[in-house]
């Protein structure tokens with residue numbers, strides 16, 4: 001097995017070999033930024049996921065401890081840890097899915113774009129590793145600003161000649177999770193019964209909940225629409241302020257990341273009808289990237305659904321979203337091309 005470290009080396013090896021011989025079906029998943037606020041609960045939840053046979057935890061700090069800890073869970077996935085840039089390639093070799101929550105989070109008063117200068121370089125480095133070691137993996141990009149980091153990843157992959165737009169997905173699932181929760185609260189429903197499409201991007205006004213398309217079909221007063229739109233767009237800031245300088249959403253994000261990763265793995269397995277919102281290369285607007293519902297299959301985002309009928313309020317929101325998105329996308333693209 002690849003250099004890196006694994007607790008209980010021998011038993012782990014036998015477990016891995018057993019699966020390699022055609023035991024439990026499962027996918028190989030790497031988490032980059034696995035020791036962080038999102039990374040740790042994400043690692044915990046992926047260790048529980050029955051679709052995962054091998055889980056690689058990579059970070060530039062603290063992966064020995066996180067790996068030792070997670071590896072004691074009596075679930076199926078074999079866990080291996082990787083520390084620092086010299087182990088990045090081993091962490092990535094042979095992976096089916098790579099989830100990236102690496103990078104700095106917001107503090108009160110910051111926008112996601114304020115993170116660009118640090119996170120753009122981190123995402124670039126990690127994506128270069130993907131081109132070398134697992135160019136066919138599905139990539140779930142969480143690092144902010146997602147509206148710019150997804151275009152950065154696409155440019156890195158294009159440069160290496162490995163770009164497949166279907167396999168690169170920006171994770172906007174937390175916006176959907178929040179929208180489902182807040183809308184259910186207003187409607188007095190169980191959030192598990194509510195489905196709110198959230199399109200556009202993942203920052204401020206680019207987060208566009210389509211309340212006219214909520215399932216089950218529901219109508220809202222203008223006041224409710226204003227309240228819900230504002231709360232969904234600023235849900236991240238609500239958490240940043242409550243955490244008062246110690247970070248941004250990590251636990252709900254880990255939940256959302258696993259919900260999305262699990263959908264990607266079910267798609268890879270060949271399940272039909274797996275549909276979630278994601279920020280992807282998209283033909284639905286004139287912009288090169290846009291978030292909308294996508295159908296996940298064996299090759300990634302196999303079908304991108306159009307936005308559907310929008311009301312006047314949503315059309316106005318769309319115009320605002322597109323303006324900001326265009327600038328964020330351009331910023332990401334030129335970071336690599338310049």
Ligand code: NAI
Nearest residue numbers: 033035036037038059060101102103104105142143144174
């Ligand atoms: P954190 O600071 O707690 O953890 C980030 C981890 O990344 C740290 O363990 C750090 O060592 C690691 N890291 C830094 N440079 C690295 C590199 N070159 N290679 C590998 N790992 C590296 O931050 P947190 O709260 O986990 O957030 C991570 C990112 O996720 C932030 O950019 C944040 O803005 C974003 N985020 C995205 C959301 C979304 O909906 N897409 C929601 C919430 C956060």
